[in-house]
Amino acid sequence: MNMKEIAKMAGVSVATVSYVLNGTGNVSEKKRKEILEIVGKEGYSPNRIAKSLRTKKSSTIGIMVEDITAFQTPRIINGINEYAEKNGYTVLLNDMSFLKRVGKNFESIRHYGDILRKEVELFEKAQVDGIIYVALHDRDVSDLIPPSKVPVVLVYCYDITHKNYCVTYDNVDISKEVARYFLEQGHRGFGIIWGSEGSRPAQKRYNGYIERLEESGIKAEDVWTFTGDWEFESGGKAYKEYKKLRNRPTAVFAMNDLMAVGFMDAALDDGKKIPEDVSVIGFDNRQECCFTRPRLTTVDIPLEQMGRESGRLLLDLIKGQKKEEKKIILPCRFIEKGSVTAFEKKEELL
Amino acid sequence: MNMKEIAKMAGVSVATVSYVLNGTGNVSEKKRKEILEIVGKEGYSPNRIAKSLRTKKSSTIGIMVEDITAFQTPRIINGINEYAEKNGYTVLLNDMSFLKRVGKNFESIRHYGDILRKEVELFEKAQVDGIIYVALHDRDVSDLIPPSKVPVVLVYCYDITHKNYCVTYDNVDISKEVARYFLEQGHRGFGIIWGSEGSRPAQKRYNGYIERLEESGIKAEDVWTFTGDWEFESGGKAYKEYKKLRNRPTAVFAMNDLMAVGFMDAALDDGKKIPEDVSVIGFDNRQECCFTRPRLTTVDIPLEQMGRESGRLLLDLIKGQKKEEKKIILPCRFIEKGSVTAFEKKEELL
C-alpha cells in the first residue's frame, strides 16, 4: 500500500494525499475527509524510509549508552523512549559495553575515541536527527564526544567546557537535605565518605552537606572525612578508619550506596548495630542495595525524568530552537528507609 | 557526498561504484582499486535510507522489551546489540514500560494487545528486517505477539503452541545441581518455595530438584513445599509456615531470589541464623540481592548469551534459513555464595 494507491482510490492525485497527511497545502474539507477515511480504512501510513529520503529527516534519534548494564542507564532510556515515542520519534540504541572494556577505570574511556567516532558515524549514516549520550559514571566528558552534524545531548555527565548540552541532577540541595535529616533525628556527630578525589559531584555533595551542618553550628573541621573511590571496598576501608576515632560520629553520609553498604557490612561484621551505633545514608538508590538489613536510607536520582528532559531538549534542538542554557539540572529525592536512628532526647544532645 | 559524485571523480558510472561497494557484478581490478581509494579518501559511505528504499531491507532489527527496567532486560539487550553490531545490523529499541502499566499482574498484559499491535506496526513501518521480543517475566506468551511480516524471536518466555521461535534457559539441570549441592553439603531435610501455581518454569525447577533428591533416596512427600507468587512478601509467608513445622528442613530452595530474600529476612527477624539454622538458595542472581547478609547463593541465568543467540537466530531467519528447532535452551550457572552451611559430620546425618 502506497500513496499512489490511496490517491487512486480517492480519485485524487498523490500530492493531495500528501497535503492531507502532512497538513500542508490547502485541501477542501470534502476531499480531506474522503481521503482520511480511506487512509483509516486501509490502515495506511506513509513509508518512513521514502519520506526520510525525501525530507532528509528520519524522525529517529540515536541513544549511545556507555553501558546498558550500569544501574542508571535503563531508567534513563525508559524516560527518553517514552518522550520520543510520544512525539513520533523512533529510537536507535547503541550500547558500547564499556564496563566490560574498561572496568572501573572510567577515564580510560578516553582511549576509545575510535569506537566513539565509529558509533557517531554509524548513527549519522542511519540519518538520526539527533543523539543522546548516556554516561556510565557522572564525570567530565569534555572533548570525548566527537563533533557531529546533528544535535547532541549528554546525560548523567557534564562538560566543563560548556560546549555540549547536558542534563544532570542536583547534588547540593539534596546533600543539604541529608544533613538536615540527620540533624532532625538528633544527630550531633557527623562523618562523610567521599567518592574519588577530584570528582565534581563529590565536591558538590560535600559542599551541600557541610554548608547545612554549619548553619546549625557544626564546624567543617569537626566532620570526619574519609576519601574513597566510589566502590564497595572503600566503604570497608572507611569503617577501619572510623573505628580508630576517639569520638565516633553517629551520622555518616556515604556519597554512594556501594560505599555505604561496604561501610555497613564492615560495621556489622565488627559487631556494631546499625542504625543504633552508627547511622548511614547512601546516594543513588541502587537496586543492589534494596535488601540490606537494615534497609539503606538514600537519595534517588531522577533518572526517568533526566531521560525525558534530554529527549525534550534534543527534540527542541532538532526543531532549530536556540537554547540559552546549556545545562538542565533536576532535583533528587530523599528516600527514607531504616539505616538512620532517631535520638529521642534531642534536646539533651545539643 | 553521494554515489554520483564518487562516480564522477572516478570517471565511471554510478553502477560501477555500486557494484564495487556491494561486491556484486564484475569490475576490473584496476577500476575497483581506483574507486575504493577515492571512497576511502572521501570517507564516503552509502546512504542507508536510499539503499533501504530500493532494496526493502534496512539492516535494522527491532527490539521490543516489555520493560527495560526489569532485571533481566539490560543484559539481554547487551547480548543482542553486541551480536547485531558485529554483523552490520542496527538496533531499534522499543520499551513498552509494562511494569508501570500492569505491575506484577503479568497476565493482564494480554489486554494490551493494541499496544503490541501498534509497536509491531511501528517497527514494520520503520522497515525492520526482524523483531526480537524480550519478556518481563518467564511465561507463556502464545498468541500475544501479533503476526508480523518479518521474522520474530521471543526471549525470556515461551510459546506452548510452538508457533514462535524462542530463546530460553534450562530449568531442570540447574535445579538438579541445586539439590546436588545441598546434598554434598550434608543436608538431609529439604524444602522448596514454589513460584506461582501453574508456572512451567516453576514446575521444571520442582521436577529437577525432586528428581535429584529422589536419586539420593529422599522421597518427594518428605520435601516441604510452599507455594508463593514470586514476590518478596511470599518469602515471608513461606517462613511463617516453615516455622510451624515439627521437622524443619535445613535446606530451602526458593524458586527466585526475591522469595529467598523474603524468607531470609523473616527468619532473621525471628532470630534465626542463616545459614546455620536454615540454608537458602535462590534463583536469578538479581542485583537487588547481592548485598544481603549472608550473601545469597543462587543461580545465574545466561542473559547475555540468550541475547546473542536470539540475535544469531533472528539474523539466520532473516537470511531465509529454515530452522528445524523452534526453541533454544541455554544452561544456567550455579553461583556459590554464603547462604548455605556445610555440615561437617556428613556421615552421621545419613
Add this chain to the structure above:
DNA sequence: CTGTTAGCGCCTTCAA
C-alpha cells in the same frame, strides 16, 4: 566489463 536507466515511495514546486 561497463554504462544507461527505470524505479523504490514520498514531498514539493510549479503550473493550471
Add this chain to the structure above:
DNA sequence: TTGAAGGCGCTAACAG
C-alpha cells in the same frame, strides 16, 4: 484548490 512532474540516493536489470 488541485495535479503533473522532478528528484532524494541507490540498485539491478538490460543493453552494449
